[in-house]
Amino acid sequence: MNWTSIIAIYALFWVLSAFVILPIGVRSYEELGMEKVPGQADGVPGNFRPGLILLRTTLLSAAAFGVFYANYVYGWIDRHTFDFLIAGPEASAD
Template sequence: MKWTSALAIYTLFWAFSAFFVLPFHGRRTEDDGVPLVKGQEPGAPARFRPRRILVQMTIVATIGFVIFYIGYAQGWADPDVLSGRA
């Protein structure tokens, strides 16, 4: 696998990891007892921590990519078999 392909696949893993990481974040504003601002969504997090979210996304994406790459290197995910050419 070329390094550019690996980078593209890792980037996809990283972007999709947001769908796994974000639902587990923070207490809602209404659970914290903080008064809502006019127009604020009651389910919005009380404290938004983007750096923490990005670190967790990177960890999840790295674990997923390592599992994928091991499968690719071992031949478990052969592109010819998956496309039906072999």
């Protein structure tokens, strides 16, 4: 696999992981019992920690990419694994 492909695929895994991680552990001001500023939206996070989110996202994406790359190298799941989804000529014999 080309190194530019590795970077591009890892970036895709990172963005997907960010959307998975973002809502985890975030609480609103109301849930935390904190006083809101006048004009503040109701769903504004009261404990937003971007550093922790970046760390969790990076760890999750590294693990997911590691599994993807291991599958690429060892070929555990290939395109033939999903042949049961395609109706072949024997299925249309009726």
